Amino acid sequence: MPASWILLIIIALSVIGYFIAKQRALASGGGDRRVLHSLPKYYGTNAALAAAAPALLILGIWMILQPVVIDSIISSNLPEAVQADRGERSLAMADVQRIADGLDTAVSRGAMTADEAVDIRVGASNVRERLAEVGVALGSEVDANTLQMAQEYRALTSTGNIWRAIAVLVVALGGLAIAYMMTHKDFRARNSVERAILSLLIAAACVAILTTVGIVFSLIFNTHDFFSRYPAEDFFFGTRWEPSFSGRGGASDLGFLPLIWGTLFISLIALLVAVPLGLFSAIYLSEYASKPVRSIVKPLLEMLAGIPTIVYGLFALLTVGPLLLDVFGRDGVLGVNWMSGGTAAMTAGLVMGIMLIPFVSSLSDDIINAVPQAMRDGSFGLGATQSETLRQVILPAALPGIVGAILLAASRAIGETMIVVLGAGAAASLSLNPFEAMTTVTAKIVSQLTGDGEFNSPETLVAFALGMTLFVITLALNIVALWIVRRYREQYE
Template sequence: MPATWILLIVLALSAVGYVMARNKALQSAGGNRRALHSLPSYYGGNAAMAAAAPALFILMGWMILQPIAIDTFVSSNLPAEIRAVPGERSLAMADVRRIADGLDAAVSQGALTMDQSRIIESTETDVRALLGTVGVALGSEVDAATLALAQTYRAATDTGNMWRAVVILLVAFLSFAVAYRMTNKDFRARPFVERAILLLLIAAASVAILTTIGIVFSLIFNTVDFFSRYHAADFFFSTTWEPSFSGRGGDSQLGFLPLIWGTLFISCIALIVAVPLGLFSAIYLSEYASNPVRSIAKPLLEVLAGIPTIVYGLFALLTVGPLLMDVFGRDGVLGVTWMSGGTAAITAGLVMGIMLIPFVSSLSDDIINAVPQALRDGSFGLGATKSETLRQVVLPAALPGIVGAILLAASRAIGETMIVVMGAGAAAALSMNPFEAMTTVTAKIVSQLTGDGEFNSPETLVAFALGITLFVITLGLNVIALWIVRRYREQYE
């Protein structure tokens, strides 16, 4: 039974349980709500949560653990020489899963019956016919050994899905039955429901923490694997980035320095654009703009924050790049060849800066507005003008928060990908010329993981080393920003 059907059945049982438990509680009180310990909705909610929560928790865990268990079981039947090499084992299991999917496709299209798809040991003629049919469905040849493993994988998956449906539905019905039996007018339903809701809230809050921990550990394990295959000194201190995948020949040179230089260089250009414009717009909106102007200008400015980054990338590729070429190119207005192509560091930096303007502006506007009006009034009372009050009172008081906003914008710029991929080019270069093509860490992570490569070579595992290095840099910027805000924040009453 598909997981979607199980989910729908559990939710339907939960809804029915809510109505039944609520009605039972009212009947036990003779229809008098005041005779109930808790409100009727708590009795229904208790039965509904009892039917749904344990079943859904088991469903989620089952969907995570079943593929792992089946992969482990099936891979134990692989030849020893393949099991000994993680990369070869991964490739072999990918073929097994692909053929298992091909069997399902052949059955769904009517090319095979269910019984024919389960042939593992039969006459040579039957096996050859099945190999040919599956090969046609997949568009490639299939050997008998891999087909047998795929059939084992498919059979184990079907068995696991069957037991998943039985166990989850049984748990849902039993949990509902227990909750329904407990329902009566003297049952303290409200404490049960509130404790259950508290546990759900704790579980929801734990998802983000556990996800972060999972991401960090996955990066760490794959990074350790990378450094076991490639020298750390060559990665951190080499100035050459030339990955060489199998089939191209040569050894890979995976130097980190040109990538981090391009990342920081493009981010600096973006901040040079975003910080003045964002800060000036925040000052205008918070100190000078009238309420009607602010009510229109602020939402329009923040519309920029809702534009997908791929749109900014297209804007850089199709508009900003050609425009810069018209000015700084060979046949440009200035008549000097500064740019040889539209993809350059300045192209990505300018567009990224435009993207960061609402980020800086919104945070700075909130910080400036948090400065008490009493400070402004005191400055005006001493004879200061509005601009003097802004320079000497408001901005110094808001400076820690503004610096924190700028550092947060910098971490956002460092992690940007699509604008760089489409606007900056793909050249890993150590250059101070903003009109040359450059690339960043995030762009190379994308390029190294694009395609069908397995995680069994330094050329693919390097993406994890790049990722954890970038993670440490952005984490450091965020920590510094929070430290500045907390250390120098002014407390007002």
């Protein structure tokens, strides 16, 4: 039974449980809700939660663990040489899963029966041709061992799905039955519901923490694998980035310095654009703009944050790049040869700066508005003008928060990808010329993981080392920014 069907059944049982538990509670009180310990809705909610929460928990855990267990069982049939190499093992299991999915598709579309999917053999009936009949394409030839493992994978998955449906539905029905029997006028349903809601809130809070921990450990393990294959000193202090996927690391230069230089250089250009424009916009909106103007301009300014970054990238590629080339190119207005192509650090930096304006503006506006009005009134009472009050009172008081906003915008700039990919080019360079093509850490992560590369070579695993390094840098910036903002808030609260 598909997981979606199980989910719909659980929802139906929860709805049914809500109404029958509510009616049972009212019936136990003789129809008088005043004799009930809790409101009738709490009795219904308690039954709905009893039916849904444990069942959904088991369903989620089962869906996570089942593929892991089946993968472990099936991969034990692989040759020892393939099992020893994690990359080869991953590719082999991907082939097995693709063929198993193809068999399921063929059965569901009626191209073959379930018995044929189990009995089909290489040679007796060509697997590729049979699956091609239902539009399933295989990227490689199918050998007898891979087909057998795919059939075993499909069988284990089918069996696991059956037991999953049985276990989840039994738990849902059991929880509903227990909640129904516990429902009577003296049952403290409200307390039970509040405890359950508290547990759900704690679980929701833990999801973010566990997700972060999972991401970090994933990066750590793959980064360790990379450094076991490639020298750390060559990575951190290398000045050349020239990966060669045919060399298996031996003919590759994977220096980190050109990438981090391009990242910081483009981010600096973006901040030089975003900080003045964003800060001046925040000052105008908070201190000078009337309420009608502010109510229109502020939402329009914040709309820039909702534009997808791919749109900014296309804007950089098709508009800003050619415009800069017309001005700074050999045949441009100035007649100089500073820029030879539309993709350059300046192109990406300018567009990224436009994207960051609402980050700086919105945060700075909130911080300036948080400065106590008494400080403004005191300055005006001493005879200062509005501009003098702004320069000598408001901005110094808001400066820690503004610095925090700038650092948060910087961490956002460092992690940007699509604008760089489309606007800055792909050259790993240590140049100081902003009109030359450059690249960043995020752009190279995309390029190293794009295509059919195997996860058993330094040229592919380097993406995780780049991601881990970038994670540490942005985490440090965020920690500093949050520390500054908290210190500022404590000063005026």
